[in-house]
Amino acid sequence: MHITLKVWRQTGPDATGRFETYEAPDISPEMSFLEMLDLVNERLIEAGREPIEFDSDCREGICGTCGLMINGQAHGPQRATATCQLHMREFSDGEHITVEPWRAAAFPIVKDLVVNRAALDRIVEAGGFITARVGSAPDANLIPVPKESADAAMDAAACIGCGACVAACPNSAAQLFTAAKVQHLNLLPQGQAQRWSRTQEMVETMELFFGSCTNYGECHEACPKEISLDFIAMMNRDYVKAMLTNRQRDGQKKVG
Amino acid sequence: MAQASADTDQAVATRPGAEAGVVHRRRSRRKLPWPIGFYRTAVGKKWVMALSGIALLGYVLVHMLGNMKVYLGPEEINSYGESLRELGGHLVPRTNLLWLMRIGLILAFAVHIHSAYSLTRMNISSRPERYQGGRDYIAVNFASRTMRWTGIIVLLYLAYHLADLTWGWANPDFIRGDVYHNMVESFSRWPVAILYIVANVALAIHIYHGAWSMFQSLGINNPRYNEARRVFAGAFAFAIGAGNVLFPVMVLTGVIG
Numbered sequence: 237m238h239i240t241l242k243v244w245r246q247t248g249p250d251a252t253g254r255f256e257t258y259e260a261p262d263i264s265p266e267m268s269f270l271e272m273l274d275l276v277n278e279r280l281i282e283a284g285r286e287p288i289e290f291d292s293d294c295r296e297g298i299c300g301t302c303g304l305m306i307n308g309q310a311h312g313p314q315r316a317t318a319t320c321q322l323h324m325r326e327f328s329d330g331e332h333i334t335v336e337p338w339r340a341a342a343f344p345i346v347k348d349l350v351v352n353r354a355a356l357d358r359i360v361e362a363g364g365f366i367t368a369r370v371g372s373a374p375d376a377n378l379i380p381v382p383k384e385s386a387d388a389a390m391d392a393a394a395c396i397g398c399g400a401c402v403a404a405c406p407n408s409a410a411q412l413f414t415a416a417k418v419q420h421l422n423l424l425p426q427g428q429a430q431r432w433s434r435t436q437e438m439v440e441t442m443e444l445f446f447g448s449c450t451n452y453g454e455c456h457e458a459c460p461k462e463i464s465l466d467f468i469a470m471m472n473r474d475y476v477k478a479m480l481t482n483r484q485r486d487g488q489k490k491v492g
Numbered sequence: 493m494a495q496a497s498a499d500t501d502q503a504v505a506t507r508p509g510a511e512a513g514v515v516h517r518r519r520s521r522r523k524l525p526w527p528i529g530f531y532r533t534a535v536g537k538k539w540v541m542a543l544s545g546i547a548l549l550g551y552v553l554v555h556m557l558g559n560m561k562v563y564l565g566p567e568e569i570n571s572y573g574e575s576l577r578e579l580g581g582h583l584v585p586r587t588n589l590l591w592l593m594r595i596g597l598i599l600a601f602a603v604h605i606h607s608a609y610s611l612t613r614m615n616i617s618s619r620p621e622r623y624q625g626g627r628d629y630i631a632v633n634f635a636s637r638t639m640r641w642t643g644i645i646v647l648l649y650l651a652y653h654l655a656d657l658t659w660g661w662a663n664p665d666f667i668r669g670d671v672y673h674n675m676v677e678s679f680s681r682w683p684v685a686i687l688y689i690v691a692n693v694a695l696a697i698h699i700y701h702g703a704w705s706m707f708q709s710l711g712i713n714n715p716r717y718n719e720a721r722r723v724f725a726g727a728f729a730f731a732i733g734a735g736n737v738l739f740p741v742m743v744l745t746g747v748i749g
Contacts, residue, residue, distance in 0.1 A: 334625035
């Protein structure tokens with residue numbers, strides 16, 4: 237395959253970026269998108285030019301490190317996959333492919349296609365955990381979990397935190413990410429103790445960095461794990477309840 | 493726990509180079525009492541937007557159904573208009589209940605518009621640099637992408653509509669209290685009829701997204717009924733759009749008047 241790449245190049249966070257065009261001949265359709273970029277980079281290095289900087293780690297769609305805006309779609313044209321799982325056979329010979337980094341105020345560009353997604357970590361730090369008893373492992377089935385709750389929590393927990401939802405959202409909202417991180421704990425018995433403080437803290441931290449949800453649904457389409465919009469609705473509901481619940485508690489003594 | 497981590501924010505480096513690029517972060521704000529604090533958050537604003545939207549949906553539906561009395565003749569619609577002022581009968585002074593409803597509507601409009609305005613500003617500031625290579629959207633539809641514009645069209649139309657058929661400034665043949673006459677006089681003029689048709693199509697498009705979106709914002713969801721929400725929004729939008737567009741069309745074609 238012969239591909240023409242239009243790639244965003246930016247030397248640093250404060251530098252002015254621009255698109256540069258690269259010809260990529262002899263590309264195997266069996267290559268993943270990242271392997272194709274590796275090959276392009278090898279050729280750039282051999283020619284004594286600066287390789288294209290991009291993020292990747294596991295390359296099997298479970299770590300959430302990779303993420304590129306390919307032809308205007310987060311993680312490219314294939315549904316339910318991360319960029320590393322996208323293969324060149326999805327493109328046609330001679331195609332022009334535009335590659336751009338995630339763009340959001342909360343995701344500043346570090347270099348080329350690499351962005352700083354630390355804002356997502358701030359949301360998880362605000363309450364995306366449970367405070368559990370430490371020590372020896374508890375007996376199995378000590379805490380009964382309804383099958384439906386376990387399934388729904390698992391669906392939310394599939395989020396790999398890649399940031400595609402933010403990148404795809406016309407508002408740069410992180411509702412899908414935050415909803416997944418809130419609800420995979422809120423749905424389980426172990427998450428109940430901090431449910432309301434978690435929901436409130438995580439939503440309010442999210443709003444320090446990101447836009448608001450207008451229910452476009454782009455995030456769900458971009459999500460490599462196909463996290464459902466239902467989790468956003470659940471988070472909205474829990475947030476309203478959290479505001480009421482915390483208010484009642486604030487009137488007594490601060491708990492949780 | 494959350495406050496502590498939020499304050500020591502930008503310096504956290506997870507990998508070499510990750511400290512590069514300053515993460516845009518809004519100022520943390522002082523905690524305020526429940527209703528105000530709630531409205532200051534984006535999720536709270538969406539909730540208020542949905543609730544005021546429901547009030548406005550109820551209003552446009554009742555408004556349209558009431559206006560359908562025009563098909564029954566001048567006496568029916570004129571006495572309907574009069575009875576709105578007489579709401580409450582002898583229990584409350586004349587027009588008091590009507591004014592109570594009007595104040596409620598004005599409040600609903602105010603918070604609906606204010607929340608839309610401030611959320612739009614928040615969203616614009618969340619992506620200062622757009623995608624230079626363009627976007628290929630998958631899920632958005634015409635209705636959801638044009639909410640701001642259809643909203644503004646409906647607002648401008650509302651101002652004209654009040655001037656035309658409530659106050660009568662924009663209607664040279666306005667007779668206070670003669671609803672039937674005023675409607676026929678207004679809609680017989682082509683430019684006015686077209687304005688009403690365009691504005692009500694915009695209203696229907698606005699409702700098509702809003703009447704679906706409000707369930708998400710309020711957190712009323714159940715995978716079993718999610719399809720029904722779309723059907724509801726489509727049916728509601730179609731009913732309002734068709735019902736309202738038919739009034740000027742019926743006058744122009746001579747069915748009314």
